[in-house]
Amino acid sequence: MSEDFQQELRRLLHARFPVLSVQTSEELRLLGDVTAAVAGLGGPGKRRIFQWSTSVGLTPDVLPGTRTETFTPHAALAAVSGIAGPCVVLMYDLHPWMGSNVQPPDTQLVRALKDLAQSFRDGEAGRTLILVSPTPRIPADLQSVVTILDYPLPTEEYLRTVLDGMITRNTRSGALTVDLGDTGAEQLTKAALGLTAFEAENAFARAMVDDSRLTVEDVAIVQQEKRQIIRKAGTLEVVDSNISLSDVGGLENLKTWLTKRSGSWLDEARSYGLPAPKGLLVTGIPGCGKSLTAKAMAGAWGLPLVRLDIGRIFGGLVGASEQNMREALRTAEAISPCVLWIDEIEKGFSAGASAVSDGGTSARVFGYFLTWMQEKTATVFVMATANNISLLPPEFLRKGRFDEIFFIDLPTTTERRVIFRIHLKARLKAGPALGALTVDDALLDELAAATEGLSGAEIEQAVISACYEAFDRRRELTKEDVLAAIAATVPLSVTQAEQIGALRAWADVRAITASAPDDRAGYLTTAAPIAVPVEATLQRGGRE
Ligand SMILES: Nc1ncnc2c1ncn2[C@@H]1O[C@H](COP(=O)(O)OP(=O)(O)OP(=O)(O)O)[C@@H](O)[C@H]1O
């Protein structure tokens, strides 16, 4: 059971909020939580719990024999308004009457809900209506009377009871042998975090039926099942990453920051009185390692990496964006501790997509996200990246939201050496036919010197195209191949010099540089134009 939810619900019941809305498909689990919350409620008179759905009507009967007369929500609301004593009424799936972007809401019903809210608020007895739906819709007319209550996904403890129950049933019937060792059950349960109870049950069932045995190996099945379920929901994706911080060249400042905070969600950190880090905002020049760092950080911290697709949050029907955001954050919380990676965050939150163009949706989603950032207690570490931070609203950048804003500039000479070493070594290791080019200081110095103004991605591309050259000629890779590939590269720092200059100017006063101080002599301190490789200038035919 989720204690926090019960507490919050109790608080709202106490405070006489007349109509609540809960988004969930888990009616049974919710009923359990509501029952527990009501049982723990002090004060005079026990609240009765009623339930309504259009297939069953209102139960238990308000007056003897009235149930069959309450199949329509209109009749049900009339019956509910006649309930005299303290009560909590759960109404399931009222959303089809609440309108959509192609159909207006049922005006009679909307009015009836308003009247009911009024009489619940003014009446003496504690009476509360809870609207329950997997896809709630709240017409504009009702927004001031309905309070949205977030319902968290099942806790690890809850899922463990589900798993234990299934194990007991299936072993008793002889359908299953179990060999989970000391930690197997815990690992299975952890793998299912982020799923509803029903989904987790399905995932466990799959793990059980494949060979009628339940072992630690089945953790992979549950993980895979979860990945699919989460991806189907559309906005989140669990990213597999075996990248470590050593795969990231340079950015020592940022890496040190991350390393220092590794383990900050553990109890040990609490005994140092440390607040859990909230998150990082990383901006910088394209291709210099923003996305790479996000992946490496989850690997370094040993946490799952969950990617939030901000475009998809806003991609759905009008009005659904907020729900998408709530649902995504709720899933991330259930998977916590985890890293929530929001790539190119400015795409959703930019000032451009403002109140005028979308009826305030992006502002509301954005507000919800900021509040969540501020108040979140679960260890969901946000790693947001932005290419154009100047599009983000200023509230976003206020201190206390993100722990730090890092700027990733073009790699320095020292950094380019490391990036070459990483990518050359990786290629040579993967392709024995490339031969044994010696990656020594002399080579790295030469390559680094030839690539001022190139990004990490461009360096990687140069290495790859050099390998293609070797392949094309069916011979081993040479230094000359790499130098030729470099010469053929027209870097972004040339084609987009102006934009990059603006980015740097922005970052100069607002962000911390990701590179180590020793590495970046000359960068950021001046607005000097970036040195451009001679070859590249020639290639462009001397434009400007
Ligand atoms: N510092 C670096 N060390 C090693 N490789 C790098 C580095 N920077 C970039 N790369 C290489 O370039 C690729 C692209 O980098 P990445 O996706 O991290 O760029 P980005 O900053 O997210 O760019 P974009 O703004 O285009 O999304 C990486 O997968 C990696 O192979």
Ligand SMILES: [Mg+2]
């Ligand atoms: Mg990226």
